[in-house]
Amino acid sequence: MNKRVFSGTRATGRLHLGNYLGAVKGYLELQNDPDYETIYMVMDLHAITTPFDKEKLAENTRNVIMDYLACGLDPEKSIISAQSLIPEHTYLSHIFSSEISVARMQHLPTFKEKIAQHPDNVTMALLNYPVLMAADILLYKASLVPVGVDQEPHLEVAREIARKMNQKYGMDFPEPKSFSTKGKYVPSLLGEGKMSKSVSKSFINLTDDLDTIRVKLSLVPTDNGKGNELSTKGGVFALLELYELFIDREGRKDYEDKYLSTGIKYSELKDNLARAIASRLEPIQKERKYYEDHPEEVDRIIKDGAQKAGKIAKETIKEVKEKMGFIA
Numbered sequence: 001m002n003k004r005v006f007s008g009t010r011a012t013g014r015l016h017l018g019n020y021l022g023a024v025k026g027y028l029e030l031q032n033d034p035d036y037e038t039i040y041m042v043m044d045l046h047a048i049t050t051p052f053d054k055e056k057l058a059e060n061t062r063n064v065i066m067d068y069l070a071c072g073l074d075p076e077k078s079i080i081s082a083q084s085l086i087p088e089h090t091y092l093s094h095i096f097s098s099e100i101s102v103a104r105m106q107h108l109p110t111f112k113e114k115i116a117q118h119p120d121n122v123t124m125a126l127l128n129y130p131v132l133m134a135a136d137i138l139l140y141k142a143s144l145v146p147v148g149v150d151q152e153p154h155l156e157v158a159r160e161i162a163r164k165m166n167q168k169y170g171m172d173f174p175e176p177k178s179f180s181t182k183g184k185y186v187p188s189l190l191g192e193g194k195m196s197k198s199v200s201k202s203f204i205n206l207t208d209d210l211d212t213i214r215v216k217l218s219l220v221p222t223d224n225g226k227g228n229e230l231s232t233k234g235g236v237f238a239l240l241e242l243y244e245l246f247i248d249r250e251g252r253k254d255y256e257d258k259y260l261s262t263g264i265k266y267s268e269l270k271d272n273l274a275r276a277i278a279s280r281l282e283p284i285q286k287e288r289k290y291y292e293d294h295p296e297e298v299d300r301i302i303k304d305g306a307q308k309a310g311k312i313a314k315e316t317i318k319e320v321k322e323k324m325g326f327i328a
């Protein structure tokens with residue numbers, strides 16, 4: 001049997017370079033490998049765990065789907081849909097929430113981060129976020145999950161829940177592992193932490209044009225171009241990481257050598273990088289235009305995907321209910 005893969009992105013608007021390099025490139029690699037059966041969704045139920053705008057939820061969901069398609073996700077090869085269209089995700093999430101403690105959830109780094117960001121929005125949905133994520137993956141018995149490194153603590157929760165369900169009820173859930181790409185941790189343009197939608201000016205969107213990219217890169221904090229040692233954080237590090245991801249490792253090495261000797265000219269580095277990013281994004285943006293002009297096709301892909309995913313989801317729920325002793 002083919003190995004099943006599941007992953008997704010919250011419906012918080014457009015994808016940025018971190019999402020693309022850390023996750024979507026992995027989605028593509030596995031989609032194009034015939035040994036895997038791939039399911040990729042937009043996690044719109046996860047989007048409501050932080051403050052959201054009801055006027056924009058559907059639009060944000062469609063925007064992520066269009067970015068997926070523009071990057072090369074293919075409905076002939078992958079199931080592509082939106083989480084909220086398959087109610088079994090929340091069903092399984094409720095069941096799983098009986099298998100894990102409140103304290104375990106409260107100690108997760110992502111929960112602490114979100115509380116700090118939105119102190120007035122510490123909801124049950126936020127606390128339950130990783131449980132819903134475990135349900136997303138295990139509903140399809142997926143064993144491989146292409147994600148960035150920030151999601152590792154959540155995968156640990158999914159493995160814990162899988163083990164419990166297998167031991168207590170004789171389920172055969174796999175213990176899902178992450179699948180990483182070269183860009184599994186894309187740093188923020190501000191030089192602190194990772195590139196993130198929730199930190200303005202930290203990211204470049206897949207839909208940004210050359211001028212926008214230039215402006216965003218011009219704001220990356222740098223120094224006088226020289227030093228005794230290379231840092232593994234800060235703006236200069238972020239530029240060098242992006243240089244390697246979008247141009248090559250040799251070029252990065254050259255800049256590193258210059259940093260330790262004659263000095264780097266950041267205007268030149270930033271200009272090379274802006275062009276390289278823009279030319280990588282150009283074909284994605286062209287492809288996206290097609291889907292922007294054909295919204296009915298996007299909706300059909302989402303609906304077809306939900307139907308296919310729903311079939312698998314129903315089987316798992318039936319099995320879980322039987323094994324747990326619910327009435328038939």
Ligand code: TYM
Binds near residue numbers: 018183
């Ligand atoms: P989200 O929406 O925050 O991000 C989507 C994907 O992008 C990756 N990512 C990054 N990778 C490298 N560098 C970065 N700076 C960067 N920023 C984001 C994330 O690791 C992720 O893979 N909890 C998930 C959504 C989710 C999910 C799931 C994922 C819900 N259910 C089931 C996999 C399986 C999230 O918030 O991703």
